[in-house]
Amino acid sequence: MTALLAITGLTLRTSTTTLVGNLNLTIAPGERLGLIGESGSGKSLTAMAATGLLPSSIKATGSITLAGQQIIGTPDHQLNHLRGTAVAVVFQEPLTALDPLMRIGRQIAEPLQRRAARDGNPLSGTALDQAILDLMADVALPDPQRIAHAYPHEISGGQRQRVAIAMALACRPDLLIADEPTTALDVTTQAEILRLLDSLVRQRNMALLFISHDLPVVAGIVDRVAVLRRGVIVETGPIAEIFARPQHDYTATLVAAAHAFDAALGAQP
Numbered sequence: 001m002t003a004l005l006a007i008t009g010l011t012l013r014t015s016t017t018t019l020v021g022n023l024n025l026t027i028a029p030g031e032r033l034g035l036i037g038e039s040g041s042g043k044s045l046t047a048m049a050a051t052g053l054l055p056s057s058i059k060a061t062g063s064i065t066l067a068g069q070q071i072i073g074t075p076d077h078q079l080n081h082l083r084g085t086a087v088a089v090v091f092q093e094p095l096t097a098l099d100p101l102m103r104i105g106r107q108i109a110e111p112l113q114r115r116a117a118r119d120g121n122p123l124s125g126t127a128l129d130q131a132i133l134d135l136m137a138d139v140a141l142p143d144p145q146r147i148a149h150a151y152p153h154e155i156s157g158g159q160r161q162r163v164a165i166a167m168a169l170a171c172r173p174d175l176l177i178a179d180e181p182t183t184a185l186d187v188t189t190q191a192e193i194l195r196l197l198d199s200l201v202r203q204r205n206m207a208l209l210f211i212s213h214d215l216p217v218v219a220g221i222v223d224r225v226a227v228l229r230r231g232v233i234v235e236t237g238p239i240a241e242i243f244a245r246p247q248h249d250y251t252a253t254l255v256a257a258a259h260a261f262d263a264a265l266g267a268q269p
């Protein structure tokens with residue numbers, strides 16, 4: 001099957017440092033891949049490179065194709081059509097995705113209208129209002145009438161992340177990139193958002209690139225994991241395989257930490 005995202009020999013450098021070296025990674029349509037690694041290992045930069053959003057101080061070499069389009073070396077304006085159709089991103093901190101001065105309903109409306117216009121079915125009036133409410137229901141936002149009229153600072157962090165997920169879903173992307181989407185949330189909300197992402201991605205048959213420093217967080221959601229350490233993928237394989245037989249020492253420490261975490265949970269009264 002043709003890969004939806006194919007990264008081959010990706011190297012990311014500043015003028016002085018190599019941040020990511022010779023990285024290879026593929027995601028098939030509908031596949032869920034976890035990109036795991038410690039802080040600073042290059043996970044976010046890899047995701048930014050995949051969407052063509054690297055800062056200008058970082059130079060990319062190698063090849064990245066997304067939905068058949070080469071990303072590296074392609075001018076930004078030629079990539080805009082991919083963002084919000086082929087790919088959408090949910091970030092760690094939902095406030096980065098939200099305009100502080102715009103009501104939530106309006107913010108959800110924008111990607112809905114953009115996608116509808118691209119599909120040749122412009123959306124407005126009561127049909128748009130209904131689509132906003134449907135999407136809010138999909139991400140289990142309570143009290144939709146109030147929240148649609150609220151500003152981002154008037155809702156909770158977990159609700160803001162649900163809004164950010166709703167905005168990403170409004171794009172109906174082939175690939176959803178979730179970059180540590182639960183790290184900023186408390187443990188209970190974290191679990192709820194993970195369940196939500198899991199079920200939405202499955203229902204819509206989207207591919208998922210789930211970035212995390214935490215193996216247990218991704219274990220229940222992804223099919224396959226790539227383990228990144230200091231800018232290099234040290235191991236990749238099906239999640240069950242990685243847990244059962246980690247090949248690299250670093251992966252083994254991640255798996256041991258995950259088992260210790262499970263044991264601690266099991267020991268709770």
Ligand SMILES: Nc1ncnc2c1ncn2[C@@H]1O[C@H](COP(=O)(O)OP(=O)(O)OP(=O)(O)O)[C@@H](O)[C@H]1O
Binds near residue numbers: 014043057058
């Ligand atoms: N604009 C930049 N210029 C130079 N170096 C950068 C830039 N952005 C990130 N880096 C460096 O590149 C490395 C990888 O960063 P990246 O944000 O991809 O890590 P990460 O694995 O996503 O970490 P975290 O889990 O903390 O988000 C880090 O050492 C970081 O300091």
